[in-house]
Amino acid sequence: MNNEGNKTESSLPPGEEVTITDKEKGLLMPNEFDGIRELDNPPPRWLMYVLYLTVFFSALYWVHYHTFKQGLTQEEEYQAEMVASAAASGADTTVVVLTQLTDQASLDAGKKIFNDKLCYSCHGMLGEGNAVGPNLTDDYWIHGSSIEKVVEVLINGVPAKGMAPFKDQLTKEQILQVASYVLSLHGTNPPNAKAPQGEKAG
Numbered sequence: 001m002n003n004e005g006n007k008t009e010s011s012l013p014p015g016e017e018v019t020i021t022d023k024e025k026g027l028l029m030p031n032e033f034d035g036i037r038e039l040d041n042p043p044p045r046w047l048m049y050v051l052y053l054t055v056f057f058s059a060l061y062w063v064h065y066h067t068f069k070q071g072l073t074q075e076e077e078y079q080a081e082m083v084a085s086a087a088a089s090g091a092d093t094t095v096v097v098l099t100q101l102t103d104q105a106s107l108d109a110g111k112k113i114f115n116d117k118l119c120y121s122c123h124g125m126l127g128e129g130n131a132v133g134p135n136l137t138d139d140y141w142i143h144g145s146s147i148e149k150v151v152e153v154l155i156n157g158v159p160a161k162g163m164a165p166f167k168d169q170l171t172k173e174q175i176l177q178v179a180s181y182v183l184s185l186h187g188t189n190p191p192n193a194k195a196p197q198g199e200k201a202g
């Protein structure tokens with residue numbers, strides 16, 4: 001560092017010099033590295049105000065949407081719009097909440113479907129599984145142990161793995177009955193049970 005006039009020593013190639021104007025002098029910061037000096041050039045004031053404004057806005061936003069949970073978040077807004085547009089197009093927007101049936105009549109009906117639709121040919125008479133289909137009585141599920149997941153497998157099947165879709169062969173009610181029956185087999189420990197497949201239900 002030197003203070004002679006307007007010139008400063010630097011690591012510039014010989015013969016080249018940096019000139020600091022009078023205006024810049026007032027802005028020079030005290031630090032220097034390898035002859036490199038820095039000017040204190042703060043952002044314009046209006047830009048700082050914009051920054052402060054956004055910080056202030058984010059605080060309001062956080063409190064409004066996340067602390068007091070007022071107003072719809074982006075995702076909720078999206079869902080609401082989807083429902084509104086489906087409603088406008090006349091589609092059925094009823095959300096069906098599936099509940100596993102536990103009454104004896106439904107389970108008997110489910111068992112009958114299990115036999116009539118030959119589920120046993122791939123899953124065993126007692127749901128124990130066989131060379132084709134998985135054990136339906138253990139804690140392990142390939143596609144999930146909830147009533148929704150079992151119903152989904154029955155509706156769409158897993159054609160690539162040899163499980164047929166039943167949506168054209170069974171009514172919605174029948175699918176719920178047989179799915180409930182399948183879930184009622186959980187923990188029955190039938191003989192010759194097939195080794196677990198998939199993930200343990202949590």
Ligand code: HEC
Nearest residue numbers: 117118119122132133141142143144150153158161162163
């Ligand atoms: C032609 C053989 C076959 C028939 C018939 C069959 N399944 Fe399956 N099923 C399978 C196979 C194979 C799988 C395993 C699919 C996979 O690996 O993803 C399976 C999977 C399932 C699953 C999911 C198991 C899990 O671990 O997630 C359920 C539930 C199920 N079947 C129920 C039934 C019911 C109820 C019927 C009768 C309505 C039936 N299956 C008829 C072959 C069959």
